[in-house]
Amino acid sequence: MVNERVNHKWGMVVDIDRCTGCQACVVACQAENNIPLNTEAIFRQRRAIEWIHVERYWEGEFPDVKARFIPILCQHCENAPCEPVCPVYATYHNNQGMNVQVYNRCVGTRYCANNCSYQVRFFNYWEPVWPETLKNQLNPDVTVRSRGIMEKCSFDIQRLRKAEHVIEGQRGERITDENLREGNFLPACVQACPTTTLVFGDFNDPESQVSQMKEEHFVEGGRGYKLLEDLGTEPNVIYLKKVDIHAKTGVETHA
Amino acid sequence: MQKKRVAAFMVMAVGMGLGGLVTLLLVLFVARAWWTTPFEVLGFGGAPTQPIAFPHTVHAGVDIILDADGNPKLDTSNQEMNGLGLGCTFCHRNVDKGAAASIPPVEQCIFCHKSIGTDLPEVAKLINAWDNKEAVVWERVHRLPDSVRFVHEPHIRFFTEPGNLMPSGEQATLAANVCSTCHGDVAQMEEVKQVRSLKMGDCVDCHRNYSAPTDCTTCHY
Numbered sequence A: 001m002v003n004e005r006v007n008h009k010w011g012m013v014v015d016i017d018r019c020t021g022c023q024a025c026v027v028a029c030q031a032e033n034n035i036p037l038n039t040e041a042i043f044r045q046r047r048a049i050e051w052i053h054v055e056r057y058w059e060g061e062f063p064d065v066k067a068r069f070i071p072i073l074c075q076h077c078e079n080a081p082c083e084p085v086c087p088v089y090a091t092y093h094n095n096q097g098m099n100v101q102v103y104n105r106c107v108g109t110r111y112c113a114n115n116c117s118y119q120v121r122f123f124n125y126w127e128p129v130w131p132e133t134l135k136n137q138l139n140p141d142v143t144v145r146s147r148g149i150m151e152k153c154s155f156d157i158q159r160l161r162k163a164e165h166v167i168e169g170q171r172g173e174r175i176t177d178e179n180l181r182e183g184n185f186l187p188a189c190v191q192a193c194p195t196t197t198l199v200f201g202d203f204n205d206p207e208s209q210v211s212q213m214k215e216e217h218f219v220e221g222g223r224g225y226k227l228l229e230d231l232g233t234e235p236n237v238i239y240l241k242k243v244d245i246h247a248k249t250g251v252e253t254h255a
Numbered sequence B: 001m002q003k004k005r006v007a008a009f010m011v012m013a014v015g016m017g018l019g020g021l022v023t024l025l026l027v028l029f030v031a032r033a034w035w036t037t038p039f040e041v042l043g044f045g046g047a048p049t050q051p052i053a054f055p056h057t058v059h060a061g062v063d064i065i066l067d068a069d070g071n072p073k074l075d076t077s078n079q080e081m082n083g084l085g086l087g088c089t090f091c092h093r094n095v096d097k098g099a100a101a102s103i104p105p106v107e108q109c110i111f112c113h114k115s116i117g118t119d120l121p122e123v124a125k126l127i128n129a130w131d132n133k134e135a136v137v138w139e140r141v142h143r144l145p146d147s148v149r150f151v152h153e154p155h156i157r158f159f160t161e162p163g164n165l166m167p168s169g170e171q172a173t174l175a176a177n178v179c180s181t182c183h184g185d186v187a188q189m190e191e192v193k194q195v196r197s198l199k200m201g202d203c204v205d206c207h208r209n210y211s212a213p214t215d216c217t218t219c220h221y
Helices: A024-032 A040-044 A111-115 A132-137 A157-170 A177-182 A188-192 A209-217 B002-035 B106-113 B121-131 B152-160 B200-209
Strands: A010-015 A052-059 A066-073 A091-093 A099-101 A198-202 A237-240
Touching: A010 A066, A010 A209, A024 A052, A024 A188, A157 A177, A157 B152, A177 A198, A188 A198, A198 A209, A209 A237, B106 B121
Parallel strands: A010 A237
Antiparallel strands: A010 A198, A052 A066, A091 A099
């Protein structure tokens, strides 16, 4: 029944300690969300579209050098800087705690991307083209964005909508971590992650893994933190910092 | 000199009148297509031509089947024939399970048509497709914009739940009762055409009436 809708607040926890920088999430996202092919030329122009990307940082001097990885995706901020600058309300915060992009409203001003603190909004500078052999791999549940449209991580809302229809509607159950996983309703990046760096769930559900991780780690002296927290954007994506027994204090980092 | 001027004036007046008329017709056409379904001219609106002239009247209707002249068709024992009265979900099987209502595979048509109506020219096309292992490429009648994700299943589920009356004021007991809300009385259509505008306003009006979600990402993602 429509009147008995369950309120969700979707969010993610990213455990940096587990990330190996394997890029499986990037590839999974690319395949799931009909993201245009990023060629070398596009990368050179810094116009590659990757809803989730793994940033790599070198730490220390050779030979005592360490690679650090951090997956960056749309933080789905509660106070999103991208939202108030859109002149056509193409991006807004929906009632499920998600910052969403409405493609058919977008007119391509790119204000949102310029105002985003996390560099996770991507503009389609060209009409997306796929080779003939890849035409049939496009996901029919996701709009193919045309030229002049801004796009970004949607937490794979197509899968969440399907979860609502199947789990809440047809079976009449509550959405839990287990039935999200069993029904393949988790976002593609989370599903593909081999080390369970990415954990997805409902912050409104106190039983969910993300809620419990938030409770456990997001305390004084805990590992939890949010990206650029001092900006006050209040992201719905929580990061858990790396546990490094060899870490030296005061070590210089090179980005 | 005077005569020439009058003639020129007449030509100009007629030309402007014609131009105005054409402009008016154009504006009318665009306005009608903008707000509801377009006028059925120049291939806009109306029913598309299907590769096989499939009559929903015969399969889904229950009335006596008429031929082109309006006389009832007779079967081999000279009896009048009624439509079969099949429910929509007999062929469009996915409608209460997923996003697309789904067009039945050729195989499903052949279940009956390997023995029924094999002498009819339209059925011969179907049997030919079956023999050649080809798909029948039906013309799509209802097409939403690419930015819209419509899922049949929750709509059918909502209206078949007890207590949720359809806009017609009836209670749907079967999934097949719900279809006519948006698709019109397909059982009476020789050729299926779109009857509702199915523009965003059309969807949102209904969503508001039934307090269904009107968040953009309900349909746009």
